[in-house]
Amino acid sequence: MTQTVIIPYAPRRITSQDITRLKTSLTDLRPGLRVKAFDLDYIPLWLAENFTADTVTVTLNNDLRPDIFDFVPGPQFFAPRRSKTQLLKALIQAGLPVPHSQPFSSDATPAQEQFGPYIAIKTTAPGTTRAHGITVCKTTDFAALKPEIESLYQRDIAEGYIPVLQQYVPTGPNPCHTRVTTFLGSPVVCFTTTAMQPFAPEKMSRLAQGEATSNFKEERARQLVEDEGFVDLARKVAAIFPETPVLSIDMVRCVETRKIYCLEANQGNLSVLSAPICDRLRHDLGASEVLAQFSAYDTMARRIVETLDAVANPSKR
Template identity: 25%
Template sequence: MVRRNLILGHRGVPYERDFKEIAKKVSQLNPAITVISLPALLKAFLPEQHWLSPTLTVVLQKTFHLQVMRGPVLRNGAIGKFRQQALFRRHGISTPPALPFSFGMPLDPAIFGDFVLLKPGDLNKTSKGVGIFLFRRQRLSLLRDLDLPATHPLRLHPQDYIAQRFVDTGPFPCHYRVQMLFDQPLYCWRQTLNEQRPPLDAPDHIIESAVVASQGGERRFALCADDDVLKLAVDVHRALPDVPSLGVDIVRDQVTGRLHVLECNAGGNTWHFSSEMGATCRAKLGGYLACPEAEADARGRLALIGQFGAFDRAAEVLAKKTVELAS
């Protein structure tokens, strides 16, 4: 029996309980694998005898302080919008066309359609629905900075914005999130804005001031398992096979039904079984406002884990990767 090591680097409290449970399941599946789960930023040292066995290291963030003496290290790290776009296109994955924004930029109607989203290039802002605007393409092509209020984010920081083709997901904006660990979907939810966006034949000033991002206001969550959504998320993993954790955001065109990938969220901060960022989702999944917040959060966490048997899936794929890749 070949002994192997699996080192799991996570983001610390409150992720620790999740990865201890997953580590235990890996050891049960394959007793020949020694699993070490530790915070990625912990300055730890493993004894020399540990490194006598083939090792695989999997880290859910870019920075990892443990000095790895052998074996591959697979880790997360943020990937910029345009690099993501190029990767998706190279692998035949549909994604809305996007370009760096500038006032007066020409926008091909065949590529950008009738409506264009303006969104910050900073993925931390777009994940919260901050500073996202919808414009008619024809108006945007003629837009000058002086046409906007002096305090408008687009006028203040135009260099921070990108122009992206608008995918109409319906009168209540929505998108899917699939949490991947390598090629395994761990959960899938559909997030829908409670506020109805204006009709697309509304005047410019109404459209441009509307909330059009599904994460831009009060919203509801529902677990879902659309086969085509899950398959597309697996395709995204295949484009980034060495990135352990991906939070894949997908939209469906309400007219054509076609799916498009918005982001792959490769930074590693999408482990919403326990993350602070995922607390809103967990609480809403766990009972909305009908029970105390702590109880709702706990119920929501169990719902996410239970949807596909997330921690069992995680253990299976980690044990498989360790056997395949440890060296």
């Protein structure tokens, strides 16, 4: 019986290089494997074929599932849409190390015993990037700053996107965080982003904004890192969302305790591999180094084949 892998993709996030190299890795690993890819903007006629049960469909962009896949057998990895709040709630319920968090409300009175000396107020609106929608204040100043906070997030709140109050974890003189992107639970890239300017939260006398984060300004330092602590936590996070093919997981290490926390998990994409929208990032990290760090295409191929084998041998799952 011929095994088949179907790869739907969005060309803004995935390039022909990604498809070609992933196909090569798949057929090198499993000769005779049939690999079919298509641009999600154009549903191909061949999807009407009678596919066998030995078929796996994996989107590379966390796309929504087209209705035509009602007629395609086998496991299908199309990410169900989850809000930032739902993703964070799942992390907390799983017992993973997440900074103390709670929804913002007009009568919120966060205690220093829970949040520590500093609080981050984070938007939950979809599509926000580069630390937009994040502010930080001293916990003891929160009550006095609440009118300003409510004004800043008024539009989000009106649209139903309630901000999250989250313990602010100090990471050193310059804010720094680490992102691990996973594919079917395995890491494909791990890198840090560090702000070029220092930030001293103890000196805050008002509401801080982008200067309190590592990712706000265009000028920032980014580098690949080999850090098993972050990678191990990323694997645990990915295990909570087995239906989501690609996750981008943001984490920090507390400069005082060295404990690693997961700030959030994002339903991500693989544009870091070769898509033009991530040219600057690859320039900073090194394009060939990004692909080599975890042997990205070989790792993706291995996970897809392992999923195929689980279909063929369900007793060995």
